[in-house]
Amino acid sequence: MGDIMGQTFSPGTVAEVIYQGGDIITMNCAAPTAEALAVKDGRILAVGSKEEVLKTRGNTTRIVDLGGKALLPGFLDAHSHFNxxxxxxxxxxxxxxxxxxxxxxxxxxxxxxxxxxxxxxxxxxxxxxxxxxxxxxxxxxxxxxxxxxxxxxxxxxxxxxxxxxxxxxxxxxxxxxxxxxxxxxxxxxxxxxxxxxxxxxxxxxxxxxxxxxxDMPQPAEEEKFASFKQAQLEYARNGYTTIQEGATNYADFVTIRKAAEKNLLFLDLVVLPMVTDLRQFSGENLDPAYRHRLKLGGVKLFGDGSPQGKTAYWSKPLLTRGPGGELAWCGEPTFPYETFAKMVAAVYATGARIYCHCNGDGAIDNLIKAFDEIGVKADQDRRDVVVHSQFVRDDQLDRYVEIGLTPSFFTNHVFFWGDIHVQNTGEERASFISPMAASKARGIRFSNHTDFSVTPLDPFMTIWTAITRQTRSGRVLGPDQCVDVLTALRALTLDAAWQYREEKTKGSLEACKLADLVIIDKNPLKVKPDDVRNLKVVETIKEGRSVYRREEQ
Structure with missing residues (x-):
């Protein structure tokens, strides 16, 4: 028997593909790099030294020379809108x-x-x-x-x-x-x-x-079916192997489920039903295994709006007027607190996880209060997600630890609207937006996302904004909240998988996990910070099958 990264395999097991000749970044803390990786039947058969992995080579094994490129786990989209x-x-x-x-x-x-x-x-x-x-x-x-x-x-x-x-x-x-x-x-x-x-x-x-x-005009169902391949390719060309539809009404879910049953999905799709349609979803299992690559991951709630649109809900007034010219504008919650708290309690009663959109600290206060009233504690390991969690306060992060809340940050906001946030909220509040470093110091696990189509799907832009926190004007907003590249990568791989409760099958390159892989032109750990945003996906592999390959430039 051979032993690779703590896993065993039979000497008679033959790999279908072996990758070697490049930088393999495993995202596994116990063994962060490897020389080779073998795949069989859609899963990772072996990963480790070239000598050990080549023991799985047979007459039919295809050897892929990475040519100095980097091999990583496929990216997990923690929040976007597939529709x-x-x-x-x-x-x-x-x-x-x-x-x-x-x-x-x-x-x-x-x-x-x-x-x-x-x-x-x-x-x-x-x-x-x-x-x-x-x-x-x-x-x-x-x-x-x-x-x-x-x-x-x-x-x-x-x-x-x-x-x-x-x-x-x-x-x-x-x-x-x-x-x-x-x-x-x-x-x-x-x-x-x-x-x-x-x-x-x-x-x-x-x-x-x-x-x-x-009530927006919708394409006919057959037209939507025809779009499924191209829509998934937009994600695959950016290295994603698990993607999300982040706020889904029941009618759209029915269409997506039909597409899944027609085997139109080649990436795993996590759907988040809207809380306003909760009754219609009552007959569905709200946290099942994938079926035809589709699963319901939890229920989507809304605490407030957007900070760039000045419709988020803050605990203190903005320095500028509201969107309608209002003075001393704090924004507003999407729903009155009593209504919102009933929504939180109703979802909790189903056993489903909560994904709550909260941008402003006022909205986060409401979410924390609602969880306190229910009595949620971290030892329940619910992994409820605070989507965006942008203007979270330092004291609220301590409450995240107590309750067990996990944020999905949106560091792209620093680049696209950081300068605007400084004007609206002041330097201090704006500098703490998406505080990855403060969260990491508390042991909070978090993901990062693009909120497509709010910002592009490009994962390297997302990593770059997490490590540099540069705004459009070039200023560094909250330098103490910059994180290293490895932490930024975890937010798109292993920690994102953990949020989905899929860390046992995705997010790192370990034997027996799914062979969800992405090949990148350069190793993101070896390039200069400002060059991270220029990295390119060469190939995306879902369970051992290539779903996107970049044409030679």
Missing amino acids: NALQIVGWANVSPPPVGPVTDIPGLIATVKAHADRMKPEKGEWIIAYGYDANELHEKRDVTINDLDPVFPDNPVMLIHVSNHGAVLNSAGLAKADVTEKTETPAGGIIARLPGSNRPAGLLMETAFLPIFA
Whole structure:
């Protein structure tokens, strides 16, 4: 019998593939590097020294020379919106650089018009764009109906806010959504008004947008099925082997389940049902094993909105006015506390894990209070996830330890909106955003994510923002919260797997685990910090099968 990293294998077992000739980063603390790795039947057969691993070689074994490239565990997407990947191909990209081309309002209008000219929508058909961010427009203001209506008089237009928590609509869009000057602003929502009037200006956020979002035009089911391969390829080209649909209504889940039963999934997909649809999901097992590569991982709750949209819920006022011009603005919770606490208790009663969207510390206070009322403690090992957890306070991290909460951070925010956060919240609060170092010091395990399509799926951008915390302007925001590359990698591999309760099968390169692998052009542990964001995925392998291979450049 041979022994490799504590695992045994039969001398008669023959590997299908052996990888060697590069840097193998295992993410296994007991043996962080290896010289070779063998795969059989979709699992890792052996990993360790070249001499030991080659004992699994047979006449049919394929030997892959990595050529100096790096082999790592496949990345786990801790939070994104797979449904957006299914639809985004039919939308205009109005994101600012480096994601899109838009820097001012005329450029935005031109981009949407060029898209409409290509798509040729029928009169009355929606024209949809994504990535809208007024913070990065030259004019430093929101687009209004006065900008959109002259160019788009016959079609409803929706510019989806970069946070996915709102949109700007033209007059035709507002009419289709039945939002008028008589429409009252709902609790937890924003309806921007034209100056000196009650007429909607176009911007709708949070609870004012949710009904419209739920009623958004959807491709036909067969069209969605046709998009599943390309949507998954967007993840696979970025090295992900496990992906997430992070806020799913029941109708979309039914479509996804049908696609899974048609064997259209080649990556593992974790779906998070929305708490508002909890009754419809009551007949489903909310934390099962994968079936046809699909599983329900828990239930998604919302504590607040987005910090860049000023709809997060903070315990102290912002230094700037609110999205509707409000003074001493702290934002608002998505739901009144009593309603929110009942939601938390209802999900807890099902035994399902909770994934709660909380950006501001006020929203996190509400979540902690709700858990305290139930009596949740860390020794229950529930691994409830605080999604984003951006403006968490230092004292709240101590409560995470006591309750057993695990954050999924969003360090890309530091680059994309860090400078904006300094303006809105001040240096001290902004510098503690996504505090990885403080969490690590407390022994808190955490993941990191892109929240696609809020930011690109690029994992190396996510690693780079975690290790450098550079903003768009080049400043380092909260240098004491920078982490090393290995910690940033764990947040996309082993610790992300732990959050999913899949650490026994994913997240590190160890014998008997799934052969979910990614080959990278260079070793991220050996390049300069600023070069990490330029790394490229060469190949992505799901359970021993190549699902993406980069074409030679």
